[in-house]
Amino acid sequence: MQNHKVPQATAERLPLYYRSLQHLASLGKTRISSSEFGEIVQVDSTTIRKDFSYFGALGRKGYGYNIQHLLDFLRKILYQEELSKVILIGVGHLGTALLNHNFQKNNNTRIVKAYDTDPLKSGKVIAGTEIHAMDDLEHDDNRDIIAAILTVPADQAQSAAEKAIASGVKGFLNFAPVRLSLPPDVYVRHVDMTVELQALIYFLNHGMEEKQSQ
């Protein structure tokens, strides 16, 4: 069995598994059962076993899963063996926060360059990352960049994304509160904090006590 038909829901849980297993490994833990792991990541143990089963037999009956073995496997499938370079577009409050954070912790992803429209910002360096002028974006060669993090205001998101695509970027993590209209070969994930907060308030007010999201 190979990754030729991995359900989307499964794929979206893999990074969570990966990070959690890294944490367990750092505590010195070497094996774990699907039920113990399920409690930690708050995913039903059957779902975990099924998720792993799409990639073949990763565990051992009566034993559970070897954490290092899972990590080695997930590192490959999540392309964490090689460094994934991303750019950040929009160095406002949120963009600056992400630059300072820069996904350092056990994560082979790095913001290598940032862009901003503000001429006072371009040329500066924040947390080791140089800020370029937004006007340069579409002319740069960013074909070695896998994705862009979009932290520009809503009204600039579409045009910024188009410039990034012109420079070679194929994916976006979009923090701007708009949906982008982009070519079908471009993949976008939205991180929409306002929507999340309103959804939270909706569920709290309508009493969905049981369900934990994601």
Added chain:
Amino acid sequence: MQNHKVPQATAERLPLYYRSLQHLASLGKTRISSSEFGEIVQVDSTTIRKDFSYFGALGRKGYGYNIQHLLDFLRKILYQEELSKVILIGVGHLGTALLNHNFQKNNNTRIVKAYDTDPLKSGKVIAGTEIHAMDDLEHDDNRDIIAAILTVPADQAQSAAEKAIASGVKGFLNFAPVRLSLPPDVYVRHVDMTVELQALIYFLNHGMEEKQSQ
């Protein structure tokens, strides 16, 4: 037909609809069809019609939807008529960014108070929001607070959440990269940027060109 059995997926789209309709209204638009709206929010038009149908007939056949009517309706169901007060726990880079942003735009939600462990920060005011000492959290009366935004480091998230619950908070928007173990009447939504970025990288590398997330 009332909101007595609204699917979770529908509920999670309502804030997106609401914001997008606010934007359309601000452009002076008064009516919209499900298909035109679907293109804007990137949700299939049938899904939109079905979503609205759970709340009764909000549109008119042959006409579409009256934007103001939808807005009035969504404002109620999303509890945007009254101000929703939230607190922010953890005034690091991300927390500071959220304080500066503070959900101002057409959103009746406000961060009214922040907490941080750093004694140098408590007492200060950022973007009009006062920062309190983390030690005060569990003793404060936050029963008028609907939710807390958790922007503390992973290893502090669980204990910070427990203190917030002690103070009366019932919901969390959790930015910390851990799953929280909390009483079943507490609702948590996770905003997990690292997971999102890794999922994006996964899909880009495994070629899922078609699908747009969320």
Added chain:
DNA sequence: CTATGTGAATTTATTCACAGCA
């Protein structure tokens, strides 16, 4: 003729139930 509203069909995801290996 347009565009909603909705049962029915389909697809996707989760959960059950248990066979089988260590």
Added chain:
DNA sequence: TGCTGTGAATAAATTCACATAG
């Protein structure tokens, strides 16, 4: 016995197909 791996059953969400109202 303990725990995985997986077909079968169920549940949830989406999409189809079309009747119907304006």
